[in-house]
Amino acid sequence: MGKRDVEFRTRLDEWTDDLATALRGLYGDESDTVFDRLVDRAAESSRARSRALVALDRRRVATPDWFQQRERVGYMAYVDRFGGDLAGVRTRIPYLTELGVDVLHLLSLFAPRVGENDGGYAVREYLVPDPAIGTPGDLDDLVADLHGADISLCADFVLNHTSDDHDWAAQARAGSRYHQNLFIMFDDAADAERYEATLPEVFPQMAPGNFTYDDEIGRWVWTTFREFQWDLNWANPDVMVEIAQVALELANLGVDMLRLDAIAFTWKRLGTNCQNQAEAHLIAQALRAVLAIAAPATVLLAEAIVGPDDLVGYVGRHRLERRECQIAYHNQLMVQGWSMLATGEAALARTALSRLTEPPTSTTWFTYVRCHDDIGWAVDDPDAAAVGASGSEHRAFLAQFYRGDFPMSFATGVPFATNDATGDERTCGMTSSLTGVAAAKEAGDAVALDLAIRRALLLYGLAFGYGGIPIIYMGDEVCLADDVSYRDDPVRAADSRWLHRPALDDAHVARRSSPDTEAGRLWAGIRHLVETRRALRPLHGAAQTQPFDTGASNVFGWHRHHERFGDLVGLANLTPGIARADSRAIAARVGAADAGRFVDRLDVGAQDVLALDAYQVRWLAVADDYEIVPAPPG
Numbered sequence: 001m002g003k004r005d006v007e008f009r010t011r012l013d014e015w016t017d018d019l020a021t022a023l024r025g026l027y028g029d030e031s032d033t034v035f036d037r038l039v040d041r042a043a044e045s046s047r048a049r050s051r052a053l054v055a056l057d058r059r060r061v062a063t064p065d066w067f068q069q070r071e072r073v074g075y076m077a078y079v080d081r082f083g084g085d086l087a088g089v090r091t092r093i094p095y096l097t098e099l100g101v102d103v104l105h106l107l108s109l110f111a112p113r114v115g116e117n118d119g120g121y122a123v124r125e126y127l128v129p130d131p132a133i134g135t136p137g138d139l140d141d142l143v144a145d146l147h148g149a150d151i152s153l154c155a156d157f158v159l160n161h162t163s164d165d166h167d168w169a170a171q172a173r174a175g176s177r178y179h180q181n182l183f184i185m186f187d188d189a190a191d192a193e194r195y196e197a198t199l200p201e202v203f204p205q206m207a208p209g210n211f212t213y214d215d216e217i218g219r220w221v222w223t224t225f226r227e228f229q230w231d232l233n234w235a236n237p238d239v240m241v242e243i244a245q246v247a248l249e250l251a252n253l254g255v256d257m258l259r260l261d262a263i264a265f266t267w268k269r270l271g272t273n274c275q276n277q278a279e280a281h282l283i284a285q286a287l288r289a290v291l292a293i294a295a296p297a298t299v300l301l302a303e304a305i306v307g308p309d310d311l312v313g314y315v316g317r318h319r320l321e322r323r324e325c326q327i328a329y330h331n332q333l334m335v336q337g338w339s340m341l342a343t344g345e346a347a348l349a350r351t352a353l354s355r356l357t358e359p360p361t362s363t364t365w366f367t368y369v370r371c372h373d374d375i376g377w378a379v380d381d382p383d384a385a386a387v388g389a390s391g392s393e394h395r396a397f398l399a400q401f402y403r404g405d406f407p408m409s410f411a412t413g414v415p416f417a418t419n420d421a422t423g424d425e426r427t428c429g430m431t432s433s434l435t436g437v438a439a440a441k442e443a444g445d446a447v448a449l450d451l452a453i454r455r456a457l458l459l460y461g462l463a464f465g466y467g468g469i470p471i472i473y474m475g476d477e478v479c480l481a482d483d484v485s486y487r488d489d490p491v492r493a494a495d496s497r498w499l500h501r502p503a504l505d506d507a508h509v510a511r512r513s514s515p516d517t518e519a520g521r522l523w524a525g526i527r528h529l530v531e532t533r534r535a536l537r538p539l540h541g542a543a544q545t546q547p548f549d550t551g552a553s554n555v556f557g558w559h560r561h562h563e564r565f566g567d568l569v570g571l572a573n574l575t576p577g578i579a580r581a582d583s584r585a586i587a588a589r590v591g592a593a594d595a596g597r598f599v600d601r602l603d604v605g606a607q608d609v610l611a612l613d614a615y616q617v618r619w620l621a622v623a624d625d626y627e628i629v630p631a632p633p634g
Contacts, residue, residue, distance in 0.1 A: 004054060008046045011293045012039065018323055019289035022282040027237045034237045038244055038286075042294035045248035049295060052147070053254060056297040067152075067257075067299055067326060067469065068364045068541025071534050074103035074154070076371060077474035078120070079133045081503045082106075086134035086142045093149050095509065099477060099523075100530035103469060104146060105154035105259065107372050109139075113163035113228055116491055119372065119501070121156070121261060122163035122229045126246045127253070143254035152256035154301060159243060159283070160262040161229040164214075168242075169230055173216045182242065184222035184233045184268065186211075192220040199224075200273055204419045206494055224265055224274075234266050234283060244290045251295035258291075259301045260284060260325065263314065276310045284314065284324045292323075301366060302328040305373075307380055308356045315363040330365035332356055333466055335378050337369065337459050338434070339394075342401045342409075344575045346556035348394070350547040352383040353558075364541030365468030369459040370434075370476060374416040374426040374497055375402070392423060399425035402434055410436030410452060412482075414496045430500045431456050431476045437518060438481060451576050453479070453518055454615035457525040458572055461602070461617030464529040465570045467545045467560055475504055477526045478512050478519040532601050536621060538568035548589050551582025555612065559589050569598065569620040573612035581610045586620075597622045 019038065023031035049057070060066050075096055083089035089106070096104060108120025111130045116122075120130075129139050146153050162168055171179040186192045192211040199210045202225050211220045212227040222231040232239050250258060267279035284300065291298050302314035302325035311332060316324035336349035359365070377398045381391030400406045402413040413429035432438060436452035456476065464470040474480075486498030511519035533539055543562035550557035554575045560568040567590050573579040586598070598620040600606045609620055 004046065007058075008043065008293070011296065012042075015289045015292050019286055019293070022286040022289065023240075025282045026234075026240070026279055026286070030237055034240060037237075037241050038290055039293070041241065041245050041248060042290055045252060046294040049252055053252065053295070053297060056147075057295065060297045064362070065540070065542065070536060070539040070541075072103055072469045072541075073099075073101050073464075073530055073533070074105055074366065074469050074471040075099070075101040075474065076105040076107065076368070076471050077504070078107045078372065078501060079109055079130075081501055082474055085132070086129060086138040090142050090145050093145055093151065096151060097149055099472070100527065100534075101472070102150055103152045103154060103257070103471075105257070105471065107156060109133075109155050113165050116226070116228060117163065118226050118229060119495070119497060121158055122161075122226065123158045124163045124166050126158075127249055139253065147254060153254065154257035154259055155250065155255045156261050157247065157250065157258040158261040159232070160224065160265045161231045164228045164230055166230075173214070178238070180217065180219075181236050182233060182239055183230045185214075185217065185219040187219055189213075189220055192222075195222075195268065195270060195274070198271055198273055200422075201419065203417050204421070205417060222268070225262075231268075232266070234279070235268075240283070240286065244287060247287055247291060248294055251291060251298040255298060257299050257301050257327070259303050260287070261303050263302050263325075264304045264306050264310070276304075276306055276313075281313055281318070281322070281324060285316075285322055288323055288325065299327060300325040304328060305331045305376060305378070307378055308332050308352060308383075309380075312357045312359050315359040317357055317359055321360055326363050327366055327469065328359070328363075329371075330367045330466070330468060331378060333365070333462070334368055334370075335375070337462050338375065338402070339377075339379065339398060340556055340572075340574045341435070341455055341459070342398055344554050346547075346550070346553060346574060347387045348379070348383060348389065349556055350549065351386045352380065353547045355383065358544050358546075361542040361544075365466075366471050367463040367466050367468040368471040368473065369456075369463050370431050370473040370500065371471070372473075372497070372501060374428050376424075376426045396423060396425070399427060402427045402429070404439070410439055410448070410455075412436075412438045414499050416496045428496045428499045430480060430482050430502070431459070431473065432479045432518075433482050433500075435459070437479060441518075449518065451614060453521050453525075454576075456522060457529075458574075458615045458617050460526055460529060461619075462556075462570070462572055464533050465539070465568070465617065465619050466558060467539060467543060468541055470529075470533070472526060475502060475508075477523050478504075478508055479522045480504065480508060528602065532619065536568060536601060536619065537565035538562055538621065540565050543568075549585055551585035552579055555579050555581045557581060557585070557589075566622060571610070571612060571618045571620065573614065573616050576614045578614070579612045581612070583610055586610070 023034050083092050111125035112120045113122035168179045207226045212223040264275045267277040268274045304314040314328045316322040377395040384391035384394050401409045402411045404412045412433045413427045416426045416428045418425045435455035440448035440452050482499045483502035486492040492498045511517045512523035514520045538560045543560045545560045547558045556572045558570045600609045600618045602619050
């Protein structure tokens with residue numbers, strides 16, 4: 001038995017209980033058979049794994065916190081918007097290195113449905129890139145170059161559905177009962193209606209209802225998101241085996257992080273909203289175990305845009321801790337950041353984020369300001385009530401504020417998926433438009449432009465300093481504007497999310513070298529966050545974060561603590577005026593002795609670290625906990 005086989009057997013022994021327990025919860029008496037099928041697939045995948053990836057497996061098994069390191073910085077971009085195609089993305093690698101990025105999340109990497117495809121999330125091919133952006137060989141070359149530059153690749157893994165032109169759907173239409181059973185279908189409309197009675201609508205304007213009648217099959221197909229996205233039937237163990245096989249092949253392509261798209265929607269239960277069911281967690285736990293056995297260098301990222309009570313479950317925080325996804329999007333931090341900018345008040349964010357249970361210390365967050373999707377105003381009613389507000393009214397206020405219809409709003413966002421029945425409205429727009437850059441430039445107001453850039457840097461200072469892997473959304477680093485040209489494209493015109501999916505052109509990128517431009521200011525500000533973060537040990541992902549009352553209603557404060565790496569206190573002034581945190585509040589949080597030794601690592605010359613200028617962020621650390629890390633060449 002060779003070394004690789006011994007390592008496989010060791011990992012199988014370690015993960016057998018995790019996998020068997022998850023499968024038993026999903027499939028009961030069938031679970032033993034499913035277990036054997038998955039282990040066989042894992043063994044085949046392990047044998048097929050390249051020497052380079054096996055070496056990577058060994059390094060990451062030896063350093064299991066590799067994705068929690070403070071050096072991690074992510075970048076999110078559509079392939080065609082960022083580089084035009086896969087070869088173009090390869091030419092952007094020096095740009096990413098210059099920015100300080102070592103995790104690249106590429107959107108719409110694999111072939112989507114022809115025509116409308118929900119921004120690439122109606123997947124036609126799980127393993128083959130869209131021919132419009134390149135060939136499988138081009139993808140291999142890109143992965144090799146990324147790994148050569150020490151950049152990890154994150155790719156979408158759509159679990160809830162495939163496109164209606166995926167091969168499985170085509171075979172289902174051709175009469176294959178096996179493939180029909182991979183999806184959720186009903187012969188009788190009444191069966192679909194029983195589920196529909198308790199289901200919300202994700203896209204009420206573009207795709208009302210959750211079921212679509214397919215004339216060729218003569219059955220009602222479950223279509224949560226769009227009529228061309230067919231929901232998979234995870235109650236069928238064949239789906240688990242098929243999807244696990246895809247996960248293993250993606251790992252063998254060299255994908256370092258698999259983003260589990262719409263994981264919260266995967267399990268359906270009559271009489272519920274079919275979100276956040278217990279089985280959705282078991283699915284993630286089973287996939288985690290399969291990958292840990294065959295390809296331990298690959299980790300899972302939960303795309304669970306859910307309420308605070310449900311969020312930490314996706315990183316394994318249950319009554320008994322489980323090994324589930326290693327990373328999850330911190331959508332609550334994102335929402336509360338924008339909420340604080342609109343109100344200038346910290347109380348709601350402090351309440352909501354304090355109630356959020358800390359994730360297991362072996363996991364971490366993706367912290368972000370924007371992403372490719374709309375912003376859903378996920379403010380819980382109890383959190384709003386705790387600060388004397390109405391949840392529904394505050395959500396309506398945020399939607400109104402960020403579409404620019406509230407008095408004194410600085411934003412120029414656009415609504416998305418307005419639901420007249422529930423009053424829900426989400427928001428689209430680049431960070432620059434939502435923080436006021438677009439409005440200030442249109443008005444020719446230099447003071448307003450300065451404040452807008454400060455707002456954007458405040459949000460990134462929060463994302464970079466709160467803990468986790470901070471993600472830069474493509475173009476934010478050079479203050480890229482909205483792209484209104486989508487309105488002229490008949491395929492995209494009905495989907496306002498394309499507003500914040502502009503192309504990154506070289507002329508705009510070149511402006512980063514001019515410090516007096518908004519592009520230059522954002523670039524310099526984010527680069528400063530990257531470099532400062534590298535030197536702060538409390539920003540390791542295992543540290544715990546708690547918001548606290550700073551003694552000033554307009555200053556948001558958070559405290560990171562790790563027994564080995566020390567403390568960091570973050571302060572953010574949420575207003576355009578001068579603000580001051582209360583020294584007694586800081587001392588009460590970290591101890592008077594340590595508070596007296598704090599220095600601001602973002603402004604090392606600051607004499608009064610508790611005074612904050614307009615929208616200023618400070619990262620306060622004890623001098624002895626500061627570690628000098630040389631900047632990389634170039």
